[in-house]
Amino acid sequence: MAVRTETAPAWQRGKVASWLVTTDHKRIGILYIWSALVFFCLAGLMALVFRIQLSQANADVLSPQHYNELITIHGTAMIFLVVVPLLAGFANYLVPLMIGAADVAFPRLNALSYWLFALGGAILMLSFFAAGGAGQAGWTLYPPLSEHQPGSGIDLQILALHALTLSSLAGAINFLVTIHNMRALGMTWMRMPLFVWSIELFAVLLMAILPVLAAGLTLLLLDRGISFGPWDVQTHFFDPAKGGAPLLYQHAFWFFGHPEVYVMVLPAFGIISEVLPVFARKPVFGYKAIAASTVAIGFFSMLVWAHHMFTVGLPYSLQAFFMIASMIIAVPTGIKIFNWLATLWRGNLHFDTPLLFALGFLSIFVIGGLTGIYLAAFPIDWQVHDSYFVVAHFHYTLFGGVMFAIFAGLFYWWPKMFGRTLSQRLGKWQFWTLFVGFNLAFFPQFLVGLEGMPRRVYTYTNESWEGYNLASTIGSYVMGIAILLFVVNVFRTSRRGMRVGNDPWQANTLEWYTTSPPPPHNFDDLPPITSARPLYDLRRRLRGERGERAPA
Amino acid sequence: MTPESPNAENIRNGYLFITAFTFAIFLVVEALLLVFIVRYRRRKRPRFEDGADVHGATKVELAWTALPVVLLFAIAAFIFVELPGIKDIPKATAGQEQLDIKVTGRQFYWQFEYPNGAAAIDHMRAPAGVPVRLEVVSPDSDVIHSWWIPALGGKIDAIPGTTNETWFKASKTGTYSGQCAELCGLEHARMLATVEVMPREAFDAWLTQRKTEQDAGSGELGKEEWQGVCAKCHGLGGQGGIGPRIAGAPTLVDPTALAQLVRNGRRTMPAVGSGWTNQQIAALAAYLKESPPSGG
Numbered sequence A: 001m002a003v004r005t006e007t008a009p010a011w012q013r014g015k016v017a018s019w020l021v022t023t024d025h026k027r028i029g030i031l032y033i034w035s036a037l038v039f040f041c042l043a044g045l046m047a048l049v050f051r052i053q054l055s056q057a058n059a060d061v062l063s064p065q066h067y068n069e070l071i072t073i074h075g076t077a078m079i080f081l082v083v084v085p086l087l088a089g090f091a092n093y094l095v096p097l098m099i100g101a102a103d104v105a106f107p108r109l110n111a112l113s114y115w116l117f118a119l120g121g122a123i124l125m126l127s128f129f130a131a132g133g134a135g136q137a138g139w140t141l142y143p144p145l146s147e148h149q150p151g152s153g154i155d156l157q158i159l160a161l162h163a164l165t166l167s168s169l170a171g172a173i174n175f176l177v178t179i180h181n182m183r184a185l186g187m188t189w190m191r192m193p194l195f196v197w198s199i200e201l202f203a204v205l206l207m208a209i210l211p212v213l214a215a216g217l218t219l220l221l222l223d224r225g226i227s228f229g230p231w232d233v234q235t236h237f238f239d240p241a242k243g244g245a246p247l248l249y250q251h252a253f254w255f256f257g258h259p260e261v262y263v264m265v266l267p268a269f270g271i272i273s274e275v276l277p278v279f280a281r282k283p284v285f286g287y288k289a290i291a292a293s294t295v296a297i298g299f300f301s302m303l304v305w306a307h308h309m310f311t312v313g314l315p316y317s318l319q320a321f322f323m324i325a326s327m328i329i330a331v332p333t334g335i336k337i338f339n340w341l342a343t344l345w346r347g348n349l350h351f352d353t354p355l356l357f358a359l360g361f362l363s364i365f366v367i368g369g370l371t372g373i374y375l376a377a378f379p380i381d382w383q384v385h386d387s388y389f390v391v392a393h394f395h396y397t398l399f400g401g402v403m404f405a406i407f408a409g410l411f412y413w414w415p416k417m418f419g420r421t422l423s424q425r426l427g428k429w430q431f432w433t434l435f436v437g438f439n440l441a442f443f444p445q446f447l448v449g450l451e452g453m454p455r456r457v458y459t460y461t462n463e464s465w466e467g468y469n470l471a472s473t474i475g476s477y478v479m480g481i482a483i484l485l486f487v488v489n490v491f492r493t494s495r496r497g498m499r500v501g502n503d504p505w506q507a508n509t510l511e512w513y514t515t516s517p518p519p520p521h522n523f524d525d526l527p528p529i530t531s532a533r534p535l536y537d538l539r540r541r542l543r544g545e546r547g548e549r550a551p552a
Numbered sequence B: 001m002t003p004e005s006p007n008a009e010n011i012r013n014g015y016l017f018i019t020a021f022t023f024a025i026f027l028v029v030e031a032l033l034l035v036f037i038v039r040y041r042r043r044k045r046p047r048f049e050d051g052a053d054v055h056g057a058t059k060v061e062l063a064w065t066a067l068p069v070v071l072l073f074a075i076a077a078f079i080f081v082e083l084p085g086i087k088d089i090p091k092a093t094a095g096q097e098q099l100d101i102k103v104t105g106r107q108f109y110w111q112f113e114y115p116n117g118a119a120a121i122d123h124m125r126a127p128a129g130v131p132v133r134l135e136v137v138s139p140d141s142d143v144i145h146s147w148w149i150p151a152l153g154g155k156i157d158a159i160p161g162t163t164n165e166t167w168f169k170a171s172k173t174g175t176y177s178g179q180c181a182e183l184c185g186l187e188h189a190r191m192l193a194t195v196e197v198m199p200r201e202a203f204d205a206w207l208t209q210r211k212t213e214q215d216a217g218s219g220e221l222g223k224e225e226w227q228g229v230c231a232k233c234h235g236l237g238g239q240g241g242i243g244p245r246i247a248g249a250p251t252l253v254d255p256t257a258l259a260q261l262v263r264n265g266r267r268t269m270p271a272v273g274s275g276w277t278n279q280q281i282a283a284l285a286a287y288l289k290e291s292p293p294s295g296g
Helices: A025-054 A064-098 A107-129 A153-181 A194-224 A246-280 A287-303 A316-344 A353-376 A378-384 A388-418 A424-450 A463-496 A534-545 B006-039 B058-087 B200-215 B220-234 B255-264 B278-290
Strands: A226-228 A231-233 B099-106 B109-113 B119-121 B123-127 B132-137 B145-147 B156-158 B164-168 B174-179 B192-198
Touching: A025 A064, A025 A107, A025 A388, A025 A463, A064 A107, A064 A153, A064 A194, A064 A246, A064 A388, A107 A153, A153 A194, A194 A226, A194 A246, A194 A287, A246 A287, A246 A316, A246 A353, A246 A388, A287 A316, A316 A353, A316 A378, A316 B006, A316 B058, A353 A378, A353 A388, A353 A424, A353 B006, A378 B006, A378 B058, A388 A424, A388 A463, A424 A463, B006 B058, B006 B164, B099 B123, B099 B145, B099 B156, B109 B220, B119 B123, B119 B200, B119 B220, B123 B200, B132 B156, B156 B164, B192 B200, B200 B220, B200 B278, B220 B278, B255 B278
Parallel strands: B099 B132, B123 B192
Antiparallel strands: A226 A231, B099 B109, B109 B119, B132 B164, B145 B156, B174 B192
């Protein structure tokens, strides 16, 4: 693979063309990250628009249709075009480097994954211009509502999701084959970086759940009716008037939908497990416990889907089962939280931006996790389900949790990817602005949810909800400023960022052994791998050879 | 939000019970985090000096695996103890017979049907101190809605093809409000519901009166239908909203055409009155004749 760039035909060597035809996992990773960041800004802007509509009671800024389109695409995009691809980007960039490989197992399939993702993203965003507008049935696409919407918005949403599903499926296969077969000599399972462990589970879960989503969506598409030349196909899987069952779709969707949460959360956990030890100057506390809890979370995440369906009238025995299964997940999650805390204990903490975001993640994710217990306890869920309490809960896990971890990862690996560090000063400003804005935006939503405000309403008449909503709106704009600071930071860094060497953070894992950015073939040679921290071992040995005293 | 029915109260107790644990864990984690941040910051140590060479501690890790198990067990046990008081409708006693009301969620209104055949839209009346059992449904041609009056208990979905049930028993008179909790289309946000709990005698009187008026095709029902069923899309004055302007439209004063329209719908307008009785339609026609929409 190292020689490919040399032998590439002339037309492929241009500045743009080389990115379009690339099969280098690092370039594909960067493509994922850039594209996802663009979608992040777009989907974030959608939220800023509908937050204006919600800032006061009986507002008239958006029509109900536009409001429903915006929340639908905001949700779908944030999950499928932002969080998952950002993590896929990190996985693409880092997995081969972390295991000492030259590329992923199937580089061309990897490129296909990215381009399917780009295609799906384009379809979803352009569906705003479809006849009848974009999808208006929420990211969950529940029938019969999604079957009743006229026009082609829903069909395009389904098409986009199909493309994204294929993209993720191909990506998942690639990661699995890579991790299982291409680890460097000496890198046993128990010496694998915890981020790679999280990608292993990310891939296993995606392969298990995506086909179910694809099936559910296909049935939905057939129910909506499609024409192939002379043939019209119109099924009734979810149409009760013809003996179908709307709940069947919900089971298929959430069988995918809940593990999907862990598809997003586990790699974020992985990032935190990489960042904390480096900035605490300690080994991660309880490597085996963290790896095992990753596997446990992955397993149990497949057994909890119906906790999204506690209000549909399931038998109580089933609700009890799903409550207990959901609560069990709190145990391995708790293990991780306490192990991370213990990683800080007796450390030598240096508060660079990656650590700030990682600590922010810890402090916020705890709230996201604990509020999940209310939702798992099914009679409590009958009260809080589909209220703003839920909206607050999943933003605490997915934004306060996963996005904070992603920012920790971006600040941490940026020097490796681009050879320059992001400005620490701007990064710290961004962190504090985002931390304050986030809590201001989402904490009031717990309260207004408990007061009885349902989610997905384009307006409300109850004026006692206005204060909470106004706070939320202000918070969302503060978050917008924080993201703007990040954008400024990225542009400034690209021209004036401080150049760095191979290993600016004195880190532990193999990606820091090679140059920043790494050459196309990644490594000329590898250090011996005798533990989960090969670079730490290497530094120690070199110090020993130079006769220096090992630091305490 | 103050619970006014035993099921809502038991849910609140469960909520508070869980909060005792979650708040304690929250405090412990955030406190440890802050203490570690302050205590183990770098100070004057060299930037890359190693911290303690601690790789883990199996016993401690087992402890923080076991402790959450115990806490969650306690929470689950409490939930199971509370459950009957939340899901089971209290037994009717002499003089407090259970009242059954059929709740139908439709785009974008709630229809209530009482045992004597009386109907109401969006505003339910119920007697104080009596267990009220709600049968919650949605027509096959409609979409999923969710019945939710926070003060009177948790929500239950109204799903086409399925019959669900819930209940409340309010001891205090008063009006409790709620709204549809499952995205059901453009006017989901306007699908509000109120439950007016009134003294037993007043309720009985109202129910009889409503039934008599309804049989005569007159009374308050027509107004409720206009406001709850028509006006959410066409505006209170018929001036138009997500639906077209209908003030002054000849259909409104032609009972046959009106019946045809609400029963079958037209283009994007759903069949909002499919399944309505002739009296229900007569009540709407009578109201529109008496006070035709002003046009805004």
